[in-house]
Amino acid sequence: MKILVCMGNVPDTTTKIKFDSEMKKLDTNGVQWVINPWDELALTRALEIKEQSGGKIEKVSVINVGQADAEPTIRKALAIGADDAFRVDANPKDAYFIAAQIAEIVKTEKFDIILCGIESSDFNDAAVGSMLSEFIDYPSVSAVSSFEFKDGNICLKRDIDGGKETISISTPFVAIVQKGICINPRIPAMRGIMMARTKPIKVSVPVATDSLIEALTFELPVSKAACKMVNAEDTDKLIELLHGEAKVL
Amino acid sequence: MNFEFTEEQLMIKQAAKDFAVRELLPNILERDAKCIYPERQVKMLAELGFFGIMIDPQYGGGGMDSISYVLALEEIAKIDAATAVILAVHNSLTAYGIEHYGTEEQKQKFLPALASGEKIGAFLLSEPEAGSDATSQKTIAEDKGDYYLINGTKNWITSADHGGTYILIAQTYPEKKHKGINAFIVDRNSPGITLGPHEDKMGMRSSDTHSVMFTDVKVPKENRIGEDGFGFSFAMKLLDGGRIGIAAQAIGIAGGAFDLALKYSKERKAFGTEICNHQAIAFKLADMAVKLENGRNLILKCAWLKDNGKPYSIESAMAKQYCGDAAMEITTEAVQIHGGYGYVKEYQVERLMREAKVTQIYEGTSEIQKIVISRALLKD
Numbered sequence: 001m002k003i004l005v006c007m008g009n010v011p012d013t014t015t016k017i018k019f020d021s022e023m024k025k026l027d028t029n030g031v032q033w034v035i036n037p038w039d040e041l042a043l044t045r046a047l048e049i050k051e052q053s054g055g056k057i058e059k060v061s062v063i064n065v066g067q068a069d070a071e072p073t074i075r076k077a078l079a080i081g082a083d084d085a086f087r088v089d090a091n092p093k094d095a096y097f098i099a100a101q102i103a104e105i106v107k108t109e110k111f112d113i114i115l116c117g118i119e120s121s122d123f124n125d126a127a128v129g130s131m132l133s134e135f136i137d138y139p140s141v142s143a144v145s146s147f148e149f150k151d152g153n154i155c156l157k158r159d160i161d162g163g164k165e166t167i168s169i170s171t172p173f174v175a176i177v178q179k180g181i182c183i184n185p186r187i188p189a190m191r192g193i194m195m196a197r198t199k200p201i202k203v204s205v206p207v208a209t210d211s212l213i214e215a216l217t218f219e220l221p222v223s224k225a226a227c228k229m230v231n232a233e234d235t236d237k238l239i240e241l242l243h244g245e246a247k248v249l
Numbered sequence: 250m251n252f253e254f255t256e257e258q259l260m261i262k263q264a265a266k267d268f269a270v271r272e273l274l275p276n277i278l279e280r281d282a283k284c285i286y287p288e289r290q291v292k293m294l295a296e297l298g299f300f301g302i303m304i305d306p307q308y309g310g311g312g313m314d315s316i317s318y319v320l321a322l323e324e325i326a327k328i329d330a331a332t333a334v335i336l337a338v339h340n341s342l343t344a345y346g347i348e349h350y351g352t353e354e355q356k357q358k359f360l361p362a363l364a365s366g367e368k369i370g371a372f373l374l375s376e377p378e379a380g381s382d383a384t385s386q387k388t389i390a391e392d393k394g395d396y397y398l399i400n401g402t403k404n405w406i407t408s409a410d411h412g413g414t415y416i417l418i419a420q421t422y423p424e425k426k427h428k429g430i431n432a433f434i435v436d437r438n439s440p441g442i443t444l445g446p447h448e449d450k451m452g453m454r455s456s457d458t459h460s461v462m463f464t465d466v467k468v469p470k471e472n473r474i475g476e477d478g479f480g481f482s483f484a485m486k487l488l489d490g491g492r493i494g495i496a497a498q499a500i501g502i503a504g505g506a507f508d509l510a511l512k513y514s515k516e517r518k519a520f521g522t523e524i525c526n527h528q529a530i531a532f533k534l535a536d537m538a539v540k541l542e543n544g545r546n547l548i549l550k551c552a553w554l555k556d557n558g559k560p561y562s563i564e565s566a567m568a569k570q571y572c573g574d575a576a577m578e579i580t581t582e583a584v585q586i587h588g589g590y591g592y593v594k595e596y597q598v599e600r601l602m603r604e605a606k607v608t609q610i611y612e613g614t615s616e617i618q619k620i621v622i623s624r625a626l627l628k629d
Contacts, residue, residue: 072259075260076260187271188260189296190261190301190310191311194306194311194313196257197257
């Protein structure tokens with residue numbers, strides 16, 4: 001069996017986000033790029049499952065739709081433990097475009113399990129996983145927070161309103177995973193970093209796909225007012241602030 | 250000249266940083282207060298390969314360069330200087346010493362366990378009456394034919410208890426003075442080795458430091474490093490490299506304190522504005538940043554020289570002296586910027602200031618570094 005983990009290349013989550021003067025394009029100067037945090041959790045869980053599978057999972061691959069500058073992030077995925085990587089050489093335009101590109105690779109490479117992070121930490125579309133499953137006609141399970149693989153049986157848990165749902169599923173499928181899928185993302189070991197040099201990144205050209213979305217402009221959120229400390233005994237002052245200033249009472 | 254880091258160097262730096270923030274920062278004040286050895290974290294660092302970072306892959310190491318090593322040490326020391334010194338002694342001294350001066354048999358026998366972190370390295374040079382004056386070794390290694398018989402006491406030994414593989418410096422021919430000194434690889438569990446109590450130190454409190462007593466300890470002859478009488482020269486060569494590691498540790502401590510001071514200065518208000526807007530504070534930050542940059546550049550130059558097989562003895566003395574002194578100055582200023590909050594433990598800079606002090610003392614005091622530097626200048 002083969003697992004594919006879809007990974008986005010996103011600005012580090014502590015980045016101070018800036019846009020160009022027309023507020024149309026992210027200013028990438030000085031930005032440090034990382035694996036999308038949910039995808040990194042998915043990759044960590046995929047590797048754990050592979051290690052526990054007793055050889056049933058032969059390999060874990062990663063795929064990224066992005067340009068050559070995404071390769072350091074892809075190589076980090078290889079250092080963490082992915083066996084190989086695919087990069088579709090394109091500037092990703094929207095979720096539909098990305099899903100179409102990944103679908104094209106899946107059609108020839110035949111993966112049994114595909115893991116996608118629930119959303120990307122930059123654009124938060126939360127759409128690639130579902131679109132991909134439609135493109136390749138795999139069933140998909142969303143909001144997966146637990147993935148167990150025992151004796152060849154797959155058990156997924158997903159969050160539903162007020163609780164959790166346990167699902168048994170057979171391959172192939174797409175699991176759209178969220179927090180809880182593993183405890184912490186894996187830190188690459190020296191051996192992994194050394195071996196990442198020798199693992200292949202297969203680069204392919206994108207298939208022609210229309211972009212369905214065009215971002216017209218971006219707005220930064222209004223900065224939050226500073227926290228005001230009120231003395232614990234001074235409830236009148238607290239009520240006055242909540243009523244008069246915050247207007248929540 | 251090329252000031253760009255490679256992708257791998259950056260990945261190792263980030264891995265060390267992620268590890269430090271996730272695994273070393275929690276409970277650090279408790280480990281410091283109660284002198285708790287970071288056992289779980291050391292095991293994890295071993296699994297990640299940090300104990301074999303520079304060791305040749307043929308002996309189970311990561312085969313990374315010195316630049317990667319100092320970047321990793323700096324990131325670890327930013328958060329936890331005690332864990333950084335465990336790594337520094339193990340990698341710069343014990344593992345490096347065996348790999349570069351040991352026989353092929355010694356490498357095959359000892360390096361794999363050091364590379365995997367199964368055995369932690371310790372370096373036994375200092376004695377109660379031989380610190381900076383390392384030539385006056387009182388520990389005796391008597392040549393008994395097929396083994397050496399060791400008697401004496403070593404002081405201030407990092408990882409004395411948790412360490413598994415010691416490099417011991419001892420005197421075989423007292424009449425030959427420093428030319429009679431030998432170096433040996435000694436198993437920590439050899440019969441006749443006893444430890445003094447855990448030293449109650451100012452900083453680095455969670456690394457285990459003890460005196461080590463040798464009473465009729467037998468060390469096989471094949472465990473001697475190099476020719477008969479090579480020990481002192483060996484120790485000095487090792488310390489040239491060790492200084493780079495301690496300089497990196499020092500600048501890590503300083504960088505950790507600087508980051509906290511910078512953040513605090515942007516949050517704390519006084520006289521109606523954040524204190525970073527007062528020139529008295531802003532100029533302190535500028536001075537600290539310049540020292541950090543100088544220190545880092547000195548360290549990276551040493552690491553580059555070492556990686557390229559060029560001499561680095563003088564440069565590493567300069568880096569050690571500068572970075573040790575800078576660490577003390579920067580951490581002291583970080584406490585000053587924090588004011589009263591800097592004087593209490595919760596804000597971490599108090600601890601970092603205590604950690605910094607020893608970087609001016611161990612692996613050659615700042616004064617010894619000045620001797621090394623000035624003697625080189627005045628030679629001929």
